[in-house]
Structures are given as C-alpha cells and as structure tokens.
Amino acid sequence: MKKQPARPAAIRPRIVRLFAPHRARLAVIALLVLVSAAVATVPPLLIRLILDDALPHGRTGLLTLLALVMIALTAASTALGVFQAHQSMIVGQRIMSGLRTEVYAHLQRMSLGFFTRTHTGEVQSRISNDIGGMDTVVTTAVTTVLGSGATVLAALTAMTLLDWRLALVSLALLPLFVWVNNRVGRERREIVRERYEKVAALTTLIEESLSVSGFLLGRLLGRSRAVTEEFARQSTALGEISVRTTMAGRWRQAGLQVVVAAMPVLIYWAAGLRGSPVTVGTLVAFAALQQSLLGPAVQLTQVGAVVQSSLSLFERVFEYLDLPVDVPEPSSPTPLTAARGHVRFERVHFGYGDEPVLRDISLDVRPGTRLAVVGPTGAGKTSLGYLLLRLHDVTAGRITIDGVDVRDLDFETLARTVGAVSQDSHLLHATVAENLRLGKPGATDEELVEAARMAHIHDLVASLPDGYATVVGERGYRFSGGEKQRLAIARTILRDPPVLLLDEATSALDTRTERAVQEALAQLSQNRTTITIAHRLSTVRDADQIIVLNGGRIAERGSHAELAESGGEYSSMLAGTAPVRAEEWR
Structure with missing residues (x-):
C-alpha cells in the first residue's frame, strides 16, 4: 500500500528547523535585505525631484547631485545583493550538506533487512536527486521572501506618501497574486513527487543494468535490447512529466505578467479620472515604485510555487529520517578491552x-x-x-x-x-x-x-x-x-x-x-x-x-x-x- 504524503502543515515546521543552526548568518542576511530594500525605494523619489524640480527650473547643480546619488545607490544595492547571495548560498549548501549527512548516517544505523527490501537506486536517488532538488528552496527562497517582502513594504510606504489613492489601486491586485501562488503550488507539488519517483526508478534501472553484474546478466541472457527499450520508456516518461512540472500554472503566471505590464497604464488612467492635477514626476515615480511592488510580488508567487512543489521532496527525505531504527546503537556502550573471545x-x-x-x-x-x-x-x-x-x-x-x-x-x-x-x-x-x-x-x-x-x-x-x-x-x-x-x-x-x-x-x-x-x-x-x-x-x-x-x-x-x-x-x-x-x- 502506497504511503500517503504528509500534510504540508506537518512538514513546514521541520523545514524551518533546518535553518535554526544558522540564525546568526540569517540575521546578517535579513539586515542586508532590509538595507537593500530601503535603498531600492530611494531612486524613484529622486526621479520625482529631477522631473518636478531640477529639470523645470534648470538647477544643474541639483541635477548633477541627484544623478550621482542615484548611481551610488545603484552600486551599493548591487554590492549588497552580491554579498547577500554569497551568504545565502553558504547557508543553503550547509543545510543541504547537513541533511544529506543526516540521511546517510541514519541509513547506516538501519538493519540489513532494510537494504534487502530497498533498491540501491532508490536510496541513491533520495540522497542525491531529492536533496539536490531542494537547492533553490534552501539557497534562495529565504532571501527572496525576505527581500521581496521588505521591498513590497518599502514600496507601499513610499507610494502611500506620494499618493494614497493610487496606492489603493495598486493594492487591489495583491489578492490575485496570492490566489495564483496557491493554485500553482498545489498543482506542482503532486507532479514533483511523481517526477522524483520516476527519477528514483530510472536511477535504480541504471544502477542494476550498468553495474558489472547487471551488464553481464543482460548480455548473457540476451536482455540488452529489452533493457535499453525499458530505459527509453522510463526516460520518455520522465521527460513528459518534466514538461508538466515546468508548465504547471505557467498560463496563470503569464497572465500576471500581462497585468504587471499594464499597471502603469492603469495608474495613468486612474490619475486622469481623479480630475485633480498630478505632477509628471509623481506619476513617473509612482510607476517606478509600482514596479518595485509588483515585481517582487511576482517573485513571491514564483517562490511560493517552488516551495510548495518542493514540499514533496522534503516529504520523501523526511520519510527516510523517520524510519525506525530496529538495530539501535547503545547510548551508553559498555567498553570491551582486551577481548578474549568467549x-x-x-x-x-x-x-x-x-x-x-x-x-x-x-x-x-x-x-x-x-x-x-x-x-x-x-x-x-x-x-x-x-x-x-x-x-x-x-x-x-x-x-x-x-x-x-x-x-x-x-x-x-x-x-x-x-x-x-x-x-x-x-x-x-x-x-x-x-x-x-x-x-x-x-x-x-x-x-x-x-x-x-x-x-x-x-x-x-x-x-x-x-x-x-x-x-x-x-x-x-x-x-x-x-x-x-x-x-x-x-x-x-x-x-x-x-x-x-x-x-x-x-x-x-x-x-x-x-x-x-x-x-x-x-x-x-x-x-x-x-x-x-x-x-x-x-x-x-x-x-x-x-x-x-x-x-x-x-x-x-x-x-x-x-x-x-x-x-x-x-x-x-x-x-x-x-x-x-x-x-x-x-
């Protein structure tokens, strides 16, 4: 009987605990993210000053100063992003390495019976393919969520200060992003689990047929052609499900991209309907901030879908970690020195x-x-x-x-x-x-x-x-x-x-x-x-x-x-x- 997947609510706390040993480095990353988000909201406000003050009044000194500040802020934001990515990669790789080691060490404690019941290829796939598939989640998901969330909050604050009515128009689309994220995530989660089960089956076939013993068996029994045909069948099935994984929810996300592209036009239209004058600098700054809002919102939906789909990989790995150890090593072993062999x-x-x-x-x-x-x-x-x-x-x-x-x-x-x-x-x-x-x-x-x-x-x-x-x-x-x-x-x-x-x-x-x-x-x-x-x-x-x-x-x-x-x-x-x-x- 096939084991039912664990509920996401039970999986997520265990995933969060994987990050616990890296609190200090995560705190540094969070600080970098907040600073970077704050820096990213300043250039649109400077553009407003350029368009509404420096250019109309010919203040070249102010124009030069604002341009230099914008260049400096861009350079600072880029440097912060590189350092932040480096720190995130360190955390992610250490988590993956620790998880691989934990699974490997747990399997070392299993009895011989487990290995007589389990394909070697299946074990290899859990340790290498499944944990390898978590790479995006553990290396970039946290910083993307923190960075995008901080950018959204900073952009909303700046937009509200510029024009709170236009800010409300922009906020009206956020529920749509959340809905798309949940739908795409649920679709991908089941597909990803099926995909990695097929990866495990293909890994098992490779291990069994291309080992020395497997090669000899296939050649001596005249099964080389049949094994190749089976490999082609499984490889084709894996390719088909990989296409399904990639395309799941793609049309919904494509629709969101169209909405994001149309938002500046919507803001101009809404500003025109108000009847009260809005400066060109305010409109341009608002449109730029709006991209700072919706761009990260799209990233959040995409990361959310990746996290949802990756839950299947965590489930498969946690299944191995939850296997009972039927031959446990004693917590307080008895020493045996100078054994006589009785x-x-x-x-x-x-x-x-x-x-x-x-x-x-x-x-x-x-x-x-x-x-x-x-x-x-x-x-x-x-x-x-x-x-x-x-x-x-x-x-x-x-x-x-x-x-x-x-x-x-x-x-x-x-x-x-x-x-x-x-x-x-x-x-x-x-x-x-x-x-x-x-x-x-x-x-x-x-x-x-x-x-x-x-x-x-x-x-x-x-x-x-x-x-x-x-x-x-x-x-x-x-x-x-x-x-x-x-x-x-x-x-x-x-x-x-x-x-x-x-x-x-x-x-x-x-x-x-x-x-x-x-x-x-x-x-x-x-x-x-x-x-x-x-x-x-x-x-x-x-x-x-x-x-x-x-x-x-x-x-x-x-x-x-x-x-x-x-x-x-x-x-x-x-x-x-x-x-x-x-x-x-x-």
Whole structure:
C-alpha cells in the first residue's frame, strides 16, 4: 500500500528547523535585505525631484547631485545583493550538506533487512536527486521572501506618501497574486513527487543494468535490447512529466505578467479620472515604485510555487529520517578491552516478522576454540552469524562476548571484536592497498605485505604490473573468486579480531582454489575463537564443536567423531543420504 504524503502543515515546521543552526548568518542576511530594500525605494523619489524640480527650473547643480546619488545607490544595492547571495548560498549548501549527512548516517544505523527490501537506486536517488532538488528552496527562497517582502513594504510606504489613492489601486491586485501562488503550488507539488519517483526508478534501472553484474546478466541472457527499450520508456516518461512540472500554472503566471505590464497604464488612467492635477514626476515615480511592488510580488508567487512543489521532496527525505531504527546503537556502550573471545548464545530466538527462523539456540564457544555450524539450506545458519554481527537483533534471549551483551557494544567495538569472511567478498573500486587498509587504516606497507603473505596472496599481487597499487575494478572483477577471498582474508588479518566468523567462505570455490583459501583461513584462525558456517563437511572436521541446525533448532551437537558415529543427521550427511545434495556435505 502506497504511503500517503504528509500534510504540508506537518512538514513546514521541520523545514524551518533546518535553518535554526544558522540564525546568526540569517540575521546578517535579513539586515542586508532590509538595507537593500530601503535603498531600492530611494531612486524613484529622486526621479520625482529631477522631473518636478531640477529639470523645470534648470538647477544643474541639483541635477548633477541627484544623478550621482542615484548611481551610488545603484552600486551599493548591487554590492549588497552580491554579498547577500554569497551568504545565502553558504547557508543553503550547509543545510543541504547537513541533511544529506543526516540521511546517510541514519541509513547506516538501519538493519540489513532494510537494504534487502530497498533498491540501491532508490536510496541513491533520495540522497542525491531529492536533496539536490531542494537547492533553490534552501539557497534562495529565504532571501527572496525576505527581500521581496521588505521591498513590497518599502514600496507601499513610499507610494502611500506620494499618493494614497493610487496606492489603493495598486493594492487591489495583491489578492490575485496570492490566489495564483496557491493554485500553482498545489498543482506542482503532486507532479514533483511523481517526477522524483520516476527519477528514483530510472536511477535504480541504471544502477542494476550498468553495474558489472547487471551488464553481464543482460548480455548473457540476451536482455540488452529489452533493457535499453525499458530505459527509453522510463526516460520518455520522465521527460513528459518534466514538461508538466515546468508548465504547471505557467498560463496563470503569464497572465500576471500581462497585468504587471499594464499597471502603469492603469495608474495613468486612474490619475486622469481623479480630475485633480498630478505632477509628471509623481506619476513617473509612482510607476517606478509600482514596479518595485509588483515585481517582487511576482517573485513571491514564483517562490511560493517552488516551495510548495518542493514540499514533496522534503516529504520523501523526511520519510527516510523517520524510519525506525530496529538495530539501535547503545547510548551508553559498555567498553570491551582486551577481548578474549568467549561467545555465548543464551536461549536465542529470531524471526523475520512473524516467521520464526531460529528457536531456543544456546551455545558456549570458549576462547580460542572452533565451532562449526552445518545444516540444510534454510536452516538458519547465516542468520545465526548475522545475529552475532548485529546485522539483526535477537527476538528473545541474548548473545554475549566475554559476558557483555552485543547490544551493549557500540558498532565499532563489535566490528573490532568480530571479523567476518563470507563467500561474497566485497572489494571497493580502489587499489589493492586501499582495500586492505579498510581493515586497518594506518597499516604500513610492511604490514600489508605480511598480511598478504599469511593469506597466500602476496605473490600474485606482487606479480601485477602495479603491485599493491593495482585497481581491483568494480566489486573486484579483476580477480577470481578465490583471489578475492584471499584478499578479504588478508584484510581481516590486518584487523586481528579475537572472534572470527566464516560464513560459507569456500562454498563457491573449486577444489584447488578451496585448498588455497583453506590454508589462508587456517592461518587466520590460529589462536582465535572461530565460528564456521559451512556447506561442505570437509571444512569442519577439525572443529572442537559441531552443531547441526534443522528447522531453526539445534538438532545435534558434538565433535566430528561423536556425530559421525551417532547415526543421526550428521552421519546421514556424511553418507550422502540426507535430503540435500550429497556433494554439498563432502
């Protein structure tokens, strides 16, 4: 079910709060705006003096003085405008940067489940496109509203002083501007939300089809033409809605422009109907002030429409900020120094929604010992590892390291304590050295080489033309699966965690490559608490303790010898008679 957009009344206070940390700079901007508005009303009054006094009476000295003052005021107003724009841009960009960072930081606190449910392109679009679309609102809207409002008030004051009756004629049009602003804003708001939803969909398609994996999938399945046609369809739809966004209310605003252009004529006509004489200087000054009134009024309507339409973008961003954090970091984390690596699962239950995955799991993994977890697909093996890493939180029970609940550890401490190597080792599009230093940012070149030697990958890296400066390519596609695994192992060796989680780290490798990776893993596992989640039983024979998961419960536990002779599920797996593929277990 599609979520209903938030009401504008609930969104606006949150937008205003974004500006709160910048009060001092906004005060400076407001002062500049007021001074600039006051300066802008003076030239029309000087024109009146020129036309009604200096020119008719040949007062060249006064004419020269007034002309110089007008030039000076114009120069001052221009300089104030540049400085004001600079300050406004600083405020706006800082707000956008802060909002981007806040959304990014909030998403970093989400559980793995959020990212398995959400397209990466959608997330990227919210952070880049949606917040980028707010640029006009947060950088110029405030100063435009302040500047135009101050100019309107100053112009009204000056017009009233010149001729209050003609001022009333000019004021009669202001309700029309307000009405047009509200109508255009409402139209654009819904269109803009639809537009950015289509932008997100197009971003997702690009991310999925032009990544290395997406490109290979499309090429191998012969889907390149179909994907291109889908891209063209979505791109065309986005172009059409962009036209609708631009043209929404354009005819109404065009009508206002005609009215603004006709206003001087209306003033001359109204002055003629009065019957009482009005000087030429007063009429010209009044017409100039009227433009100072109606021009900013048009700007206010246009900015109002932009703000109204941008509410949809703020709604989309606030939706992400309002997502509940289901794996919260503790406000007062418990320190864990010199961790020994004693891991305990105490009556742990876990499920996705109402679907139970693990039931009543109790384990005691002593420091420096090795636990192996085996079982059929869907038994909950990977979920067990995710709970230890706090990618999810337990539904009931608790998991402790050296007696401390993992929920009481901050994420950095937990990551420093538990190192993980999975079958899908992620490498960044960076150099080998940069990927390795993710495990230890301050690692020296000598430490990189030593870790690579222990992972049996140094000789390969050293043989490359650029050595450790070699760029691995997106997701490490320059390297084979086994080579990526060994790079990931070297990265974990640099971190030197007391607890090691191996999640089916060799299940996707051929026998020869598996043997090389196993040697690296054996080196990594020395003197560490090791939990191995495995498909192939050949990788767990030397474990101190083996558990068999089935249906989310521990069906058996013991050593390899004990379980092999028990006649239970484990021995069936060894014999190849379990209801899974025999080659998975041998």
